[in-house]
Amino acid sequence: MAARGKKLLKVRRRAMFKHSKWGIRRDDQVQIMAGDEQGKIGRILRVLPARERVVVEGANKVFKHVRRSQQNPQGGRIESEAPIHIANVLVLCGKCGRGVRTRVRLEEKRKIRVCVKCGTDID
Ligand SMILES: [Zn+2]
Numbered sequence: 086m087a088a089r090g091k092k093l094l095k096v097r098r099r100a101m102f103k104h105s106k107w108g109i110r111r112d113d114q115v116q117i118m119a120g121d122e123q124g125k126i127g128r129i130l131r132v133l134p135a136r137e138r139v140v141v142e143g144a145n146k147v148f149k150h151v152r153r154s155q156q157n158p159q160g161g162r163i164e165s166e167a168p169i170h171i172a173n174v175l176v177l178c179g180k181c182g183r184g185v186r187t188r189v190r191l192e193e194k195r196k197i198r199v200c201v202k203c204g205t206d207i208d
Pocket residue numbers: 178179180181182185200201202203204205
């Protein structure tokens with residue numbers, strides 16, 4: 086996977102979004118707040134800290150063209166989700182019905198994410 090390593094280097098710059106502060110985890114419901122897919126709601130499939138990106142189910146679909154191979158004797162196009170930047174998604178608050186910023190509340194040394202707007206627990 087040499088090509089992938091090269092790509093990673095190209096994308097990497099000074100880390101502006103510290104992963105531990107994202108407040109977004111796998112399987113979270115999030116809303117996309119900017120870009121072509123603004124407003125869309127989906128589940129986080131993957132988190133890519135090094136690239137400051139996440140993969141959201143059903144969002145940012147791309148076709149990957151694949152060569153013929155053992156596994157894929159026909160070749161062709163595979164549709165999949167491409168990562169989007171962390172700054173463009175927010176955790177969905179069930180009560181507000183939209184993406185919201187979160188803060189953290191401590192309860193018996195456990196961190197619980199809370200909606201900034203309405204104060205509802207998200208975890
Ligand atoms: Zn809320």
